Amino acid sequence: MHYFLAIPLPSEVKKRLHHFMSQWKAPFRLFVHEEDYHITLAFLGRATEEERKQITERMPKTVRKHKAFSLQLSEVYSFGSRILWYGVKEEPRLFSLRQDVYDVCEKIGFSLDARPFTPHITLAKKWNGSFPFSLETYPRKMEGEDVRFFVHDVVLYGTHVNETPKYKPLMRFPLS
Secondary structure, three states, X not given: OOEEEEEEOOHHHHHHHHHHHHOXXXXXXXXXXXXXXXXXXXXXXXOOHHHHHHHHHHXXXXXXXXXXXXXXXXXXXXXXXXXXXXXXXXXXXXXHHHHHHHHHHHHHOOOOOOOOOOOEEEEEXXXXXXXXXXXXXXXXXXXXXXXXXXXXXXXXXXXXXXXXXXXEEEEEXXXX
């Protein structure tokens, strides 16, 4: 099983994203299940029982240093033709929270991704079209009011690859 720490999304936001994606008739091999939408802070990969224990001991104090804050969705982007994702508008408190979570994970001994943090919600993976992928062909933004939501906690998830949805919340760490 693989583990990761992430910001869960409220069900209203998940429903809006799912409705938005239902309008796309794009040939991706995998569309992420509505219940699996989240914003990853740290992908841990495999974790021993001792490493998970250290997360449950250290993470509450780290996360509690941060006050709840709001995020606003921006628009659709892609990592090439591999991953389609919805972004969030820049929020310094998100980057601060992510840095603190990351630091704790590295101190525990996890080897984490060194690429710059690009907060996003993965929507679909693996383009399978007979023509080159282009965002210009599809809607880039949800219609209506801007979507905002509050970040209240960080969740440790476990991955169950043969289940749908495949991400199961194991522990919540509330912000102050």
